[in-house]
Amino acid sequence: MTREAGRALAIWLLAMLAGVFVVWNSRFSADMSFFLPAKPSAEQQVLVDQLKEGVVSRLLMVAISGGDSAQRAKASRTLRSRLEKLPEFVAIQNGEAGSMNADRDFLFTHRYLLSPAVKPEHFSVEGLREAVANSIDLLASPAGMMLKPLLPRDPTGELVEMVSSLNAGAQPNTRDGVWASRDGERAMLLIQTTALGSDTDGQERAIDLIRNEFTATVPGASLSLQLSGPGLFAVKSRATIKSEVSRLSTISTLAIVAVLFFVYRSVRLMSLGLLPVVSGALAGVVAVSLAYGTVFGITVGFGSALIGEAVDYSIYYFVQSSRLGVDQWRARFWPTIRLGVLTSTCGFAALLFSGFPGLAQLGLYSLSGVIAAALVTRFILPPLANRRFAMRDLSHIGPRLKCAVVFLQRLRWPILVLALAASTMLMINRDHLWHPNLSALSTVSAADGAIDQALRADISAPDARYMAVISAPDREAALQAAERAGKKLDALIAAGVIGGYDSPARFLPSQAMQASRRAALPEPSELLKRLQTALADSPLAPNKLGGFLADVETARTEGRVSRESLNGTGLALAVDSLLLQRPNSWSVLLPLRPPGGDKGVDIAIEPVRTALAGSGALFVDMKNEFDTLYNDYLHEATLLSLAGFVAIVGLLAITLRSARRLGIVLLPLLIAVVLVIASLHLAGQQLHLLHLIGMLLIVAVGSNYVLFFDQSGATELDDTTLVSMVVANLTTAIGFGTLALSNVPVLYAIGITVGPGAVLALLLAACFVSKRAT
C-alpha cells in the first residue's frame, strides 16, 4: 500500500514538476488579442492590424488643466520639448507655431512634383492664363493677402491647390499659441508613441514617462494632467485583469478552504482535497500554454471557477467513501461522477471550436482542468489518502436536508408555472435581451470612456473609422495603386459621397507620377514665351516672375521626392502611417472622411464599394467590422452552445437509455437556465456572448447533481450522498459566484449566470428528479 502510494505520488510529482516547468516558460498576456479573431477575413485583418499597430492605436491624448492659460501653455511647451528628446515617442504635437514650418517648406519646395494640377495643359498658354488669373482673383479674397508674397514664385497657385486638398477638418482650438480644449480651459497635446498599440509594456512605459516628465515640468501641484487613448486602456485593462486574477482566486480559495475545513475538520484531508484542484489548475494552464503559446490573463482568472468545480470530485470521494470504503465507492459512485465529468467535458469542449480565441482558451483550460482533477481524484487520491481516514460524521445533517427535499417536491407545480411565465417573458422580449456590440465585453469603465470621448472631441483626434486598403508587391506599385484609387475617390468627393481622404501618394508620389509631372513642365525659354503671350493683358507682368521660371526649371531637371526628402517634417509620419511595409508586401491605407454637414457623419458604403471595385482597394468600415465580428462571435457561440448541449443530451441518452429518464434529467437544467436568464433580464442586464456560454455551463455543470438523484435508482438518496452533493454544490457556487465580483465583463457574465444556475440546478433536481418520499 505504501509502495502504491509512493508510486502514485512520484508520478503526480513528476507531472506537476513538468507542469511547473511549462508554466514557468509560458507567455502570459492581458491584451486585446483575447477578443481578436483567430481566423480573420481580409477586412477583419485590417481591423486587427489597426488595433495592434495602427497609428491611431499609438496615439495618446493629454490635457493639462488648472492654473491660467499662460501657465498651461508654458507647461505644454516644456512637456513637448522634454518628451521630444526621448526615443519612446515619435511625435509630440501641441500646435506650437513653427512646428508646421518644415511641412510648409517641403510642400513649397516640391510643389511641381506634388501638385495634382501639374499636367501639360496646365502650362500651355491657355492653362497659364487661367491659373494666373485665378491666383490674382484669389488676391482679391481676404485669405489672399497671405498668398501675396508667394505670387512671384507660385503664380499658378500650386501651394493653394495642395493645401486645399489636405484635411480641411476641424483644427483644435488654440490659446497662448498652443492647442487648447474647446472651452479653452485645458492645454491639449497629441502624442504618438514608438511602441505599438499591442505592446502593453511599451505603452505603460510611455505613459509613465509622460506623467513623470509632467511632474518634473510642473513643480508643486498647480497644474494637473489627464491622459487617455488606446494605450492607456490596454494598460489599465491589464492591471485590472492582473489584480482580479489574484483577488478572485484568493477569495474563492479562502471560501472553499473554509467550507472544506468545516466539513472535514482535518488539515490533512483538506490538503488532500485541494490536491485535484491544484493539479487541475496547473494542467489547465499547461494545456493552454502548449496549445496556444500564450495564456490570457482572463483564462487564468477563470481558474477561480475551476477551483469550485474541481474540488467537487474530492468532496464526493471523501464524504462518500468514508462510509462505504474505496472499493464500494468506485463501484457505486464513480460511474456517476465519471458521467458528470463527461457532460462537463462536452460543455467545455464545444468552446474549443470557437474562432474567438479567448473563448477557445477558456474551453481548453476548463476541459483539461476538470479531466486532470477527476483523474487525480480517481487514481492518486485513494492511495495517498490511505484506507483509514477519520471523516467527520455528517449524517446528522441528512434528515434536515431530506426535509428540504420534501418541501421542494411540494413546489413542483408552482415552479413549473414560474418557469412557464419566465419563458413567456423571454419569448416576448427576445429582441431586447442582447447587447448589440463588442463593447459589452470591454474592460474600459464608463468613466474612462467618457474622459476619452471628451479629450477626443477637444483635440479633434482622428477616429479612423473608414478606410480603403491596398496591397502591392513593392513601394512603387503600392503608390501607383494609391494614385489610381485616389482618382476614383476624387470623383466621390465631387459627388459629395465622401468629404475627403488621406493618401501617402499626396506627399510621396510614385516615381511614375513624378516623372509624368516633370515631363509636363516646359523648358525655360518655352515657358517664358508662353507666359508673355498668356499675360499680355494681365496686371501681372512676366518680368516679375523670374523666381517662378527658376523654380520650374529646378523641378524639371532635378526634382525628385523620396521617402528621405520627407525626413524632419510631420508629413513623414503621415506617410509612414499610411504606407506600411509588411513581410512580403506593402500596404496602403487611405482613411476616408465622411462628407459632414447635413450629410451626416456616416459614409454610404455601397457607392464607395462600387467606385473602388476593380481598383484592388478594399473598403473597410471599422465600426461595421467590429459589429460584424461580434455578431459572428455571437452566432458562432450560439451554434457551439447548441452543439455542446446536443452532445450532452446524446451522452445522457446513451447512458440513461430511456427517453423518460432523459426528460426528467433535462427538465431541472432547462428550468434553471430559464430562471437565471429571466432574472438577469429583469435585473436590467443586457445579455452578451458570455451569458450564452454561461447557459451552456449551467447544463454542463448542473447535470452532475441531477445525475446523482437519477442514478440513485428506485431508492432514496442516502444521507451522506446528499450531504456530499450539497457541499460540492456549495463549492461550485462559490467558485463561479466569485467571478460575479469581477469587473471584467467576460468573467462577471459567466459568474452571474453559472453561480446561481448551479445552485438552482441542485434545488430543481431535488424537486423534480429525486424519488418522492413516501
Next chain:
Amino acid sequence: MIKRLLGSLLLLAIALPASAAFDIGQLMDDLAKHKGGKAKFVEKKYLSILDKPVISTGEMTYTAPDRLEKRTLTPKVETLLLDKDIVSIERDKQKLSINLANQPEAMAFVDSIRGTLSGNRAALEKNYALYLSGNSDKWVLTLLPSDQKIASMVLRITVSGSKNQVRVIEYLQADGDRVVLNIDPVEAK
C-alpha cells in the same frame, strides 16, 4: 517715464482741437447707435507686384454688435462671415473656419473694423492709438497700431464716414500695398 508723459501730452495735443467740436467719444456714441444694415462695397487692392489694382465688389451686411457678412460677387463669389470670434470663408465648395481667439494678430485686424462699426472704443484702443479729425458730417478716424506685431503688417488704418455711417476704410500695409474699401449703404425699405 518722461517719454510716456511726453507721448500722452502729444496725444492730448492732437486730440484737443477735435474734442472741442466733435470727439472720439461722440463719434463712438453715434456709431454705437447704428444697429446694422446692408451696403454695397467696392474693394480695390493696390499691390506693387501688379500693374493694375485688383477690384472686387459685393454686398456687406452688418448686424450690431458682432455679426458681419461680406459677400463678394465679382470676380469670384465668396462669402466671409464674421460671427463673434469665428470667421468662416466659403469659396467654391470649400469652407474654412478660423477661430480668432487662436490668432491674436488677426483678431486685432478684425477688431479694427468691428470696433469701428459698433463704436467700441475700448476694443479699438486695445490695439490702436486713435486720432479723429473733421466733424460729425465728415469725419476721418485714423488707427495706428500700438503693437509691434500688428504694425509689421499694417502701418495705418483710415476710416472715414459721415454721421453714424462708415464710408471708406483704407489699409496701408507695411510693404506699401494698399487696400481701399468703399461702402455704399443700401437704404432699408
